[in-house]
Amino acid sequence: MSITGKNYIGYSQSAENAKTFQSYVPVKHTHLPETFHPATAEEVEKTMQLAERAFDEYAAIPASQRADFLMAITEEMMAMGDELLERAHQETGLPMGRLQGERGRTINQLTQFANLIREGSWVEARVDTAQPDRTPAPKPDLRKMLVPIGPIVIFGSSNFPFAYSIAGVDTAPALAAGNPVILKAHPAHPGVSDLTAQAIVKAAQRTGMPNGVFSMLYDDGYEVGTALVQHPYTKAVGFTGSFKGGMALYKMAQERDEPIPVFAEMGSVNPVVILPDTLAAHTESLAKTLAGSVTLGAGQFCTNPGLVFTLDSPALDEFEKIYAREVGKITSMTMLTEGIRKNFFKLRDKALAEAGVETLVLSDEKAEGENQSQASIARVSGKDFIKNPNLHEEVFGPFSLLVVCEDSIELQAALKHIPGQLTTSLMADAAEAAGHPQILRLLSRRAGRFIMNGVPTGVEVCAAMHHGGPFPSTTDSRFTSVGRDAILRFVRPLSFQDWPDSLLPDELKDSNPLGIWRLVNNELTQDAI
């Protein structure tokens, strides 16, 4: 397949805009030849009209056929072979091995949602049968299930060209649930977006999905995203990226005549707390593990551990020495975009210049011609950390701050200054952890995921994963973007009162033809009624 550079409006391609942009190649600090056309206002309108028209038809398609569509996407993506991976590599500078793994994860996400909707119990069917003879008033028959909500606008993320982009963690559940999807492609990887969109369109066509079930639009500015979020047909928004970007979309969505839900995952400093006995017992392995996590993917993960807390204790010197040595060993790393690189060095330098911050490892900013970074780490006292809000914020990239507290009281005070996080981690064995209930509570309350004796990087795609967290890590702590429950962002319950069995959706019919788990008169069962 070849890159068209055109917007994918349902089954049509469209390039009305004379203005174009090109892909940036971070490893070579150059651009690729293909041109991409930002969507015009008319193209946005056409896209939304098509999505709205597709909604009723798509929502009514049996789940098994929607599952076929999702699996067809995986087949079309795999059929593109190395072409897809190579383009992703060119546009992101991420290593081929990592991209292969990420594609695998994306295929896995689509497959899990296909399986979820094939099985069917995810709709949380609840049936309360009628009691016509109840006094003083008869009880009606009530049945409830989750239903799709309408066209969903999704923003591709820069740091995961597959798993959080065109066919990623927002698209898979939104399509699985029965909603049309409109993708705003991330300008950092338009070519891989183009190819992935072609895979989705081809999959939709060959599995008989309605025209408009999927569209993808380009923009290297903010106009298309704004128009999509403000469009009255849009019913929810999915976003992964910066705090500034996420909040801009969130505010925009709340200011509409009809406010709509925005799930924005906006990053996190992912504090790691190391308790002293554990620091003493595992000094070297902790230092090495943390060094690996801080520098993984050039630190460009929302789960990057940006703050490491510990207590002043005998093992600390040795830990710092090994930690600095290991971080210093990491060779230079390509960053995703020029903007991310520049911002990294700006924020890192700002952090290093704050009062009381002592540099442990300082990487050099390479020449302009190379979009590279090296890891830096620094150290600050709990006291200085507590009084300086600038140190509580994320530095996106390979940087981490070691916060050394005098005692457990100061550590608790420091943790109280940390806002909501995707993850928190505690390095402690069961006995030492049990001795610090306040630390456990403080870390629990701030976290979407609380890890014991592990680093936050690495987000498993499974039912028990919660990839979300209290504000400001996301805009709504009640939802996740990873795992089966990610579908809950894009559905709503609908109750059916006193419906004739013949008109009810299969999920709610007496005979339970799909054999799903249902809560019938408050008992979970797969039985018919």
Added chain:
Amino acid sequence: MSITGKNYIGYSQSAENAKTFQSYVPVKHTHLPETFHPATAEEVEKTMQLAERAFDEYAAIPASQRADFLMAITEEMMAMGDELLERAHQETGLPMGRLQGERGRTINQLTQFANLIREGSWVEARVDTAQPDRTPAPKPDLRKMLVPIGPIVIFGSSNFPFAYSIAGVDTAPALAAGNPVILKAHPAHPGVSDLTAQAIVKAAQRTGMPNGVFSMLYDDGYEVGTALVQHPYTKAVGFTGSFKGGMALYKMAQERDEPIPVFAEMGSVNPVVILPDTLAAHTESLAKTLAGSVTLGAGQFCTNPGLVFTLDSPALDEFEKIYAREVGKITSMTMLTEGIRKNFFKLRDKALAEAGVETLVLSDEKAEGENQSQASIARVSGKDFIKNPNLHEEVFGPFSLLVVCEDSIELQAALKHIPGQLTTSLMADAAEAAGHPQILRLLSRRAGRFIMNGVPTGVEVCAAMHHGGPFPSTTDSRFTSVGRDAILRFVRPLSFQDWPDSLLPDELKDSNPLGIWRLVNNELTQDAI
């Protein structure tokens, strides 16, 4: 017990404000002697500090003890006997029979949540066990469950002094989940609020709950509500009332440094569609049923059917005649507050003066000395309805507009002008309904609950109830305020990665000591691991 008129700040009573207000008695258009003290800014601050301190302790109390607390509330409320009902009657003008029923429903809600948390499966536990030998990377052990989020601010509603007020549909699930609750009492019934608060405080004390698990503050203005919603310790808001009130709180919550979820249920016109064959077959019973529903509780229900759609058909004349006769028969009804009565007549008169609106039954506004209304109904053509947005809005009180459409096409066009609703209803047998798939889709998409051959008034408290709906009926179509799923508004998922079994909450331990349903490696089971 006697009414204190003081704010209930945890286990203390406080009346710092020199300003006071009194209860209005709608049936007599007079006031009761007791004075109530709006909370001061200092009292609000003290309340929130106490709630925040109570949170960690309360969240850690075993569910069985929280269930005891909820059941103790029911006992204390029942122990107040007729005193509570009589005060409610004085302050609302609602008939004693209705209030007795409503108290029963409130007790039922508390009991259902006590049972829900005693059983325990509501936490949606998910366990994915580790695969240490998986390649290329080992899979960690991940477990997830719903946890409370912190202090919840709840606004009592004017039209249900028990079921949607101090111990009502928001308080019961918020407390059940493990969150402290701060009630802003509705100034329309401060006395019954005072008594109910005493019941809750007494129940909390005798079941050993932490001081601050529940507080209740007065205000007959907006200051206290504003301060509560803006307070940084507040983590979510529950509200039932007007569109204007709900949206003011929603905007306020979004403009905080940390935006928080607001579930505002803001009313609805609850459109009812009658298809022609069914109109012909059941002319008289439909007219009588609708007349009863429009006038129930003086029309002061969020589920009042404010719009009735039908097609011009042979049975229409007869239907109109009986409908008008039945509505005309209803004797005058007391309205809850002066403000509600005045607003009702203002909006009704405005609707009746719109182009093409023909009055079918017109009630008179009684003298100032009586806070009474009588039901009014009117008729308009589909054509006039479609072009006039003023007719699409709610008139809170006993008013309903009959919209007569020329044909099914015009009916569909009219329904497209209706925004989101708590309920929609279709009067049609299975065969006739099946012949109108577009009508079914239009009504489904706009509804939280879709009723066949029944009126929207009457909200059953059960698992399959969805009392919510697309905007503007609520601020978030994904949540309900009635039924077991109402608890989902006030919790969030938390993942535990690689935790030692001894430190995990009981819900997630290998042995499953609570015997709850869990999703273990994608299979629902009550078994241990």
